[in-house]
Amino acid sequence: MRRGLLVFLVVNLLIITFLIRSVSTLLSLLLEDAAADAIHHAELPSPNSSLIEQRPQIIPKIIHQTYKNESIPEVWQEAQQSCKDLHPDYEYILWTNEKSREFIAAEYPWFLDTFDGYNYPIQRADSIRYFVLAHFGGTYIDLDDGCNRRLDPLLSYPAWVRRTVPTGISNDAMGSVPQHPFFLRVIELLQSYDRSWLLPYITVMYSTGPLFLSVIWKEYMAENPTEAGRVRILMQDEYNRYSWSFFTHHVGNSWHGKDARLIFWMGQHWVLLTVCGFVLAGAVGLCLWWAYGRLLIFGSKYRFRYSKVPNLGFSRYPSPSRRSRGMMPILLRRVSSKGDEEVGPTETSYEYCSRRD
Numbered sequence: 001m002r003r004g005l006l007v008f009l010v011v012n013l014l015i016i017t018f019l020i021r022s023v024s025t026l027l028s029l030l031l032e033d034a035a036a037d038a039i040h041h042a043e044l045p046s047p048n049s050s051l052i053e054q055r056p057q058i059i060p061k062i063i064h065q066t067y068k069n070e071s072i073p074e075v076w077q078e079a080q081q082s083c084k085d086l087h088p089d090y091e092y093i094l095w096t097n098e099k100s101r102e103f104i105a106a107e108y109p110w111f112l113d114t115f116d117g118y119n120y121p122i123q124r125a126d127s128i129r130y131f132v133l134a135h136f137g138g139t140y141i142d143l144d145d146g147c148n149r150r151l152d153p154l155l156s157y158p159a160w161v162r163r164t165v166p167t168g169i170s171n172d173a174m175g176s177v178p179q180h181p182f183f184l185r186v187i188e189l190l191q192s193y194d195r196s197w198l199l200p201y202i203t204v205m206y207s208t209g210p211l212f213l214s215v216i217w218k219e220y221m222a223e224n225p226t227e228a229g230r231v232r233i234l235m236q237d238e239y240n241r242y243s244w245s246f247f248t249h250h251v252g253n254s255w256h257g258k259d260a261r262l263i264f265w266m267g268q269h270w271v272l273l274t275v276c277g278f279v280l281a282g283a284v285g286l287c288l289w290w291a292y293g294r295l296l297i298f299g300s301k302y303r304f305r306y307s308k309v310p311n312l313g314f315s316r317y318p319s320p321s322r323r324s325r326g327m328m329p330i331l332l333r334r335v336s337s338k339g340d341e342e343v344g345p346t347e348t349s350y351e352y353c354s355r356r357d
């Protein structure tokens with residue numbers, strides 16, 4: 001094989017390896033069914049079962065919700081009230097913007113700049129729920145989710161989250177004991193995920209939202225947490241198929257709707273997206289190969305123009321210290337002697353590139 005081609009292939013392979021490594025968690029998330037940590041029907045006592053009393057309850061009886069201020073819009077009042085009514089013995093905390101900021105400033109001052117710096121209010125609403133769960137423990141419920149039965153059976157797990165479609169976990173209802181290692185990890189990593197991804201919904205999803213949480217979860221699970229560190233998963237069947245499911249879904253928040261639609265769409269079309277990815281990668285590869293060929297031909301012409309001057313820079317057998325620089329002209333010489341051959345595939349790939357445009 002020609003050395004030029006070899007160098008080209010190796011460089012491409014390195015780039016592809018790097019790209020796959022950087023998205024490997026996302027790829028593996030697509031295949032994750034969460035079965036290992038699922039909370040199965042059989043272990044959830046029915047609503048009035050005496051078994052509920054016998055299970056140790058380790059998550060504190062606190063319900064956390066978030067809204068910008070105390071005036072909850074009418075569409076969500078019914079859902080909010082259903083949770084309050086079913087849990088008169090639980091402490092209820094509504095985290096308003098003001099209260100959230102005070103809490104972060106007092107307890108997690110290192111996070112305050114990030115918290116204030118978020119471009120979208122939903123990012124603050126997302127992040128505060130992780131902090132209050134890590135700090136106080138309890139159950140967080142989105143304002144658009146109502147309660148259908150008491151949460152008591154879920155208090156028996158050190159931490160639980162809900163499975164979402166098509167993959168990963170959601171952050172709309174979660175429970176945890178205080179200082180659970182998973183939520184500690186989540187709040188620790190929030191800062192490093194505070195990046196902009198151009199599109200608002202991807203930025204929100206991946207900096208503080210469900211995609212962020214799912215990626216951390218996937219990496220966390222790979223470390224085989226102990227029983228106390230496990231995060232149990234409430235599967236979809238458990239929360240929307242049966243009449244004794246825990247939550248009822250009310251009118252959604254526009255942000256969540258958009259996110260869910262995008263993710264749902266991507267999940268349904270992931271085969272198509274993968275094929276498109278490969279086609280795109282192939283096209284980019286061909287274009288690069290074409291550009292690389294051009295560069296070599298250009299380089300060889302350039303070199304020929306100056307080769308009338310006796311070989312100044314490069315001796316035939318470069319000394320070790322110069323070897324890396326010495327490689328280049330050898331490469332060019334090989335290509336220039338085969339210049340005609342180079343034209344065929346070059347033009348094909350050029351056509352291919354322009355067709356893609």
Ligand SMILES: *[C@@H]1O[C@H](CO)[C@@H](O)[C@H](O)[C@H]1NC(C)=O
Pocket residue numbers: 047048
């Ligand atoms: C559970 O008990 C409550 C009050 O005793 C009752 O209103 C409710 O219908 C019962 N639920 C089920 C599923 O039996």
Ligand SMILES: *[C@@H]1O[C@H](CO)[C@@H](O)[C@H](O)[C@H]1NC(C)=O
Pocket residue numbers: 068069070071
């Ligand atoms: C809460 O915010 C809404 C909308 O921004 C505003 O109309 C309302 O007056 C606020 N309520 C309080 C108690 O500040």
